[in-house]
Amino acid sequence: MPVAASKYNLRPFVEAPLSSSSTKPIELEAIDLSLYKEGPENLPVRKQLAAQIERSLSTYGFITVTNHGFPVEKLDFLKSLAQGILETPLEEQKKYLAGALKSDLEDRSVSVGAERGSGFKPKGYWSMRNGVEDSIIHYNFNNMQQSLFFDTEKNNYPDIVKDHLDDVAEYYRFLHGDVLRKLSNLSDLVLELPEGYLYENYFKVIDGDIPGSGGGAGRFMLYEGMDPEDSKKVENTWLRGHSDSGGFTFITSQPILSLQIRDYYTGEWSYVGHTPNGLIVNIGDAMEFITGGYFKSSIHRVVGPLDDQKEYRRLVLIYFSKPNDTCIMDPEPLKSPKLERLGISKPKEWENINFRAWNEEKSRLFGKKKVNDTQSEEPKLVLLYGRLHERWHQAEADFSLEEAQKKFEVIRLDAA
């Protein structure tokens, strides 16, 4: 496997020790995926797993997955590869940028930006509040589920990436074809749909047909320590609260206490704890819309580490799985008996849109000054196709667009 390891001086990534803090992380449902077995005789076990994910996805929008089946030693190798890639000097990164050098310099009419483009996002791309810029380096991969991923003519990869495309594709294809497929099938059981329905209609991969195919973006992401003065200005929030735009997001669990979920109902923040060799999985907006709001695309953020983990860097490998571009962002096509029984249907203010429309507009708002440079923890809310671009207030008792517009500064898309 690591034939080129010595060429790139790859070395193991050193994880932080567990924090000795008494802070109690949130207790998420842990799905043991080794219990998932195909076949009618195993349906009762799958139903139990489905009940477990239903409890978590309809409340927190997060679960943890253990025993996913991807070999630990391969994952360790990918972490050392990620470290090698993300330590590329800035001058070299500039030859392989995912977007411009700053979000606000991005000409979005020609570029999808560093959120969605393939390549490096150097530190300082995103604008945060009080004039601070982010301290995160990431490298994005696109089209790993497609043969196009291996086309080194059409893709501008640095050598270290070019030499490891097989390793990268193996991981992301496993997550999509195996873990995502199983979670989709369990979601079918929750929604009382035939098993396979969600995967077939939203996530199935069709090689060569990118818009018609399910897929996703891979991201290697390294959080370096933020300047203490800057950290103060953002009240120790290193990545602002946001919801993901896609289907299911998969994040490698790591020991630094830093990822926090905002409770959908109370607005309280809680830490997500560490599950060794586990994955943290959360729902994105697309899954929230497809289920008419039954699954929660919760706001989450990353805060600076506690004192006993401050000397360590936070490295995560992320997979943002996405449904195909043309699928509809509301529950009507599903005809789910479960949602019907719960009285959940498409809210009248939601415009009829597909995933592409949502994803394109939402991602370009993430690091823009006009939306994010505010005095409070929340960005300005942007009205996007009859929905607010981030899911901060949906569960409030009197939540409606009309009420939201009275209480918060909501800007229109064309003004963002």
Ligand SMILES: [Fe+2]
């Ligand atoms: Fe996220």
